[in-house]
Amino acid sequence: MMAKLFQGSVGKKISMSLTGLFLCLFLVVHLSGNLLLLKNDGGVAFNQYSEFMSTNPLIRISEIILAAAFLVHIITAILLSLQNQEARPDRYVLDRSYVHTSFASRTMIYTGSLVFIFLVIHLKTFFVPHRLFHSEQTMYQTVKLAFENPFYTGFYVVAMVLLTLHLWHGFQSAFQSLGLRHRRYTPLIEKLGMGFSILIPLGFGLIPLYFFFRQFLK
Amino acid sequence: MKFTLKIWRQAGPQDLGKLETHSIDGISPHMSFLEMLDVLNERLIREGKEPVAFESDCREGICGACGLFINGRAHGPEEGITTCQLHMRSFKDGDVIYIEPWRAKAFPVIKDLIVDRSAFDRIMRSGGYISVNTGSAPEANSTPVPKEVAEEAFDAATCIGCGACVATCKNASAMLFVAAKVSHLALLPQGKVERKQRVARMLQTMDTEGFGACTNTGACEAECPKKISISHIARLNREHILSSLT
Known part of the structure; x- marks a missing residue:
C-alpha cells in the first residue's frame, strides 16, 4: 500500500519532497552544532561535540537514515531528470517558455549536482580522515587548516551560493509536491523558504570566512 | 503590416x-x-x-x-x-x-504545425465514467454544492485541452491538464464515487504516454489560455496520496 505512494512521476516527486525536507532538517542540526566553531575557546566545545557525534549510538542510526535520504534524493532526481529529458526529444528553435519561471526552479538538477560534488569533497576533508581512518588531528585542527586555505574557503562560499539557489526553489516546491497548498499558508511557506535558503547557507558560509580572516589578525 | x-x-x-x-x-x-x-x-x-x-x-x-x-x-x-x-x-x-x-x-x-494530441484523450478515457443518472435533468437543489467549491471545480473545468501546458513545460509534463481533469470531478459530489481509481488510472496513463514530471516551475499556469492555477496540481498530488494510502 505504501509502495503505491512512491510510484509514478507524482510518487517520485513525493520521495523528492520528503527526503528534501528531511535534508533541510539535517542542515539545521548540522549548522547548530557547527556554530560551536565560532566560540573563542580554541575548539574545546567543538571537539567535545564532534566526539559525541561520532560515538553516540542514536547518532549512528541517524547517520544511516541520513545517508539513505541522500541516496534516495539523488537517485530519484536522476530518474526524474532522464524522464523529463526524454519527454521532449526535439527542442524548440526559439524557446522563451522560461519567462515566467524562476532561475532556481529551472536549474535544480544542475545546482543539485554541484552541491553533490561539494558534498563529496566535504566528506573527503572531514568525515573520511576522522571517521574511517583515525586522524592524529582534532576535528577543530582539521577545520582550521582547511579554511585557512583561500581556495578551499572560496570553494565553500560558492557551494553555499549554489545551495541557496537549490533551497530557494526546493523548500517551497516540496510543499507543493505534497499537495500542501492553501491560499492562506502558501505565501507564508514561500517566505519561510526564502528565509531558510538564505540564512542556513549564510551560517555555513560564515564559518570558513571566519577561519580564513582570523589567521591574519595575529 | x-x-x-x-x-x-x-x-x-x-x-x-x-x-x-x-x-x-x-x-x-x-x-x-x-x-x-x-x-x-x-x-x-x-x-x-x-x-x-x-x-x-x-x-x-x-x-x-x-x-x-x-x-x-x-x-x-x-x-x-x-x-x-x-x-x-x-x-x-x-x-x-x-x-x-x-x-x-x-x-x-x-504535419507542419499539427501535432497528435490523442494522448490527452487516452488520459481522459482511462479516468472512466462518473456514477450519475443521465436522462432528464435532476432537481437543482437535490445535491447542494457550496458556491466556492462549485467555482473552483468550474475553474478546473474550463480546461480546453489545448496542450499549451505541455508545450511550455521544460519537462513536457501534462500535470496541469491532468490536474484540471482530476480536480473538477474530485471537487464535486458527482465525481466523488470513483475518485480514487480515477486519479490512479489517469496518472498511470500520463506516465505511459511519455509526458515528463512536474518541477513546479509554474510555466504552465502562466501560459494556460484559461489561467488554470497550479493549486490544482497540488490537489492532484493530494488525490494521489489519498488514493494510494487509503
Whole structure:
C-alpha cells in the first residue's frame, strides 16, 4: 500500500519532497552544532561535540537514515531528470517558455549536482580522515587548516551560493509536491523558504570566512 | 503590416522538419494570427505551393484545437488567450515571427504545425465514467454544492485541452491538464464515487504516454489560455496520496 505512494512521476516527486525536507532538517542540526566553531575557546566545545557525534549510538542510526535520504534524493532526481529529458526529444528553435519561471526552479538538477560534488569533497576533508581512518588531528585542527586555505574557503562560499539557489526553489516546491497548498499558508511557506535558503547557507558560509580572516589578525 | 515568418515545415511524422522563411505584406493589425496564416496559405495555393498545415476550429478560444508556439511562447506573447484570439496588433511592423508546433514526445508532429494530441484523450478515457443518472435533468437543489467549491471545480473545468501546458513545460509534463481533469470531478459530489481509481488510472496513463514530471516551475499556469492555477496540481498530488494510502 505504501509502495503505491512512491510510484509514478507524482510518487517520485513525493520521495523528492520528503527526503528534501528531511535534508533541510539535517542542515539545521548540522549548522547548530557547527556554530560551536565560532566560540573563542580554541575548539574545546567543538571537539567535545564532534566526539559525541561520532560515538553516540542514536547518532549512528541517524547517520544511516541520513545517508539513505541522500541516496534516495539523488537517485530519484536522476530518474526524474532522464524522464523529463526524454519527454521532449526535439527542442524548440526559439524557446522563451522560461519567462515566467524562476532561475532556481529551472536549474535544480544542475545546482543539485554541484552541491553533490561539494558534498563529496566535504566528506573527503572531514568525515573520511576522522571517521574511517583515525586522524592524529582534532576535528577543530582539521577545520582550521582547511579554511585557512583561500581556495578551499572560496570553494565553500560558492557551494553555499549554489545551495541557496537549490533551497530557494526546493523548500517551497516540496510543499507543493505534497499537495500542501492553501491560499492562506502558501505565501507564508514561500517566505519561510526564502528565509531558510538564505540564512542556513549564510551560517555555513560564515564559518570558513571566519577561519580564513582570523589567521591574519595575529 | 509586414512580417518575416519562420515557419516549421515537416512533411510527416517520420520526416525531418526545418524552418521555412516567408515574407508577408498587407496584413491588417486587426487580423487574428490564424487569419494572417490564411492569407499566407491562399498565396501559397495560388503559387502552386503546399499550404502550411495548422489546426483550428471554433476560432473563438473555446475549442482547444489551435495551438502554435509563437516566438518561443505557447499561444504567442499575450496571456490568457489561445492562438486564434491573438491579433497581429500584438506584434510590431517588420517583426520576425517564429512559428513552431508543440514539441513533446507524447505529441508527435503529424504535419507542419499539427501535432497528435490523442494522448490527452487516452488520459481522459482511462479516468472512466462518473456514477450519475443521465436522462432528464435532476432537481437543482437535490445535491447542494457550496458556491466556492462549485467555482473552483468550474475553474478546473474550463480546461480546453489545448496542450499549451505541455508545450511550455521544460519537462513536457501534462500535470496541469491532468490536474484540471482530476480536480473538477474530485471537487464535486458527482465525481466523488470513483475518485480514487480515477486519479490512479489517469496518472498511470500520463506516465505511459511519455509526458515528463512536474518541477513546479509554474510555466504552465502562466501560459494556460484559461489561467488554470497550479493549486490544482497540488490537489492532484493530494488525490494521489489519498488514493494510494487509503
